[in-house]
Amino acid sequence: MSFASDVRGELARQSVTDACCARSELTAALLCGGGIAWRGRGRYAASITAGEAPTVRRYFAMLKQFYGIIGQIRTLSGDALNNQTRYQLAVADEDAAKLLEALGLLDEAGLFGLRAVPAEETVRFACCKKSFVRAAFLMCGAVSHPDRGYHIEIAAPSEALADFIARQLQYFEINVKNTCRKSKYVVYLKRAEDISDMLSLLGASGAMLAFENVRVKKEVSNRVNRQMNCDNSNINRAVSAAEAQIRDIRFIDSEIGLDKLPRSLRDMAIARHNNPEMPLAELGEQLDPPLGKSGVNARLRRLTELAAKLRSGEDVDL
Numbered sequence: 001m002s003f004a005s006d007v008r009g010e011l012a013r014q015s016v017t018d019a020c021c022a023r024s025e026l027t028a029a030l031l032c033g034g035g036i037a038w039r040g041r042g043r044y045a046a047s048i049t050a051g052e053a054p055t056v057r058r059y060f061a062m063l064k065q066f067y068g069i070i071g072q073i074r075t076l077s078g079d080a081l082n083n084q085t086r087y088q089l090a091v092a093d094e095d096a097a098k099l100l101e102a103l104g105l106l107d108e109a110g111l112f113g114l115r116a117v118p119a120e121e122t123v124r125f126a127c128c129k130k131s132f133v134r135a136a137f138l139m140c141g142a143v144s145h146p147d148r149g150y151h152i153e154i155a156a157p158s159e160a161l162a163d164f165i166a167r168q169l170q171y172f173e174i175n176v177k178n179t180c181r182k183s184k185y186v187v188y189l190k191r192a193e194d195i196s197d198m199l200s201l202l203g204a205s206g207a208m209l210a211f212e213n214v215r216v217k218k219e220v221s222n223r224v225n226r227q228m229n230c231d232n233s234n235i236n237r238a239v240s241a242a243e244a245q246i247r248d249i250r251f252i253d254s255e256i257g258l259d260k261l262p263r264s265l266r267d268m269a270i271a272r273h274n275n276p277e278m279p280l281a282e283l284g285e286q287l288d289p290p291l292g293k294s295g296v297n298a299r300l301r302r303l304t305e306l307a308a309k310l311r312s313g314e315d316v317d318l
């Protein structure tokens, strides 16, 4: 299984309980899946096509639960050019116009009576914004294994739709970039932190942790290489020690939560996290009661050891 299919598998398993989110996901799936066709005189065909069966089953279940529509799933075998099986969920023609109407996609003024992008009310709430991006990713998203570089993208069929997707991510302060490639409008992210944020935003927290593990390993080995290659002044060492401590603190927080630590360690973790550049003696003065340099050192070392244990999966005793 590739990292990308792990991510898609995890996203396809996210439960949707609210009608607002189901509406938003189905809208994105139809628009990004490119499966709306005009049949003339107010009639339409609607289908959702994806490379993975669980994605299609997800939308089958949503259509049934929230719209009372029973779709039809079929397997499309690959052709000579692209030997990949695809799965299609088709909605009967008599249900298609009703569905498009319910999703707010009909618009008399639009080309073929359709909206090119959804109305803003489709993504009124934060939950629906996430849902929209999740479906867009399931339909036309891709993500690289972190070993091979940091890249996640959604290749939308139109520029307007790509802009719409970008705006949903920007709402969560994820800064996307845009490009155009082979008649697709691509919204993408290159920064590891942004990719991590996007994965957890969409609900792929297992994939996010796997991503972070690879990333931490890579950063540590990069740092070791950098250190071997350059002249290590004391100041460099102090800065990289602090960087490692902050990474450890964030890791502990993501694994067990800082609030689970004894107060002495928690206060230390917060003080270091908030003051990455501060020398140890000054750091000790931030604590209540204040602590000397060697005490600070000892507590930071305990945090590092705790993070190492968590990484290696050992039991920890707090």
Ligand SMILES: [Zn+2]
Pocket (backbone or CB within 6 Å): 018, 019, 020, 021, 022, 125, 126, 127, 128, 129, 131
């Ligand atoms: Zn919602």
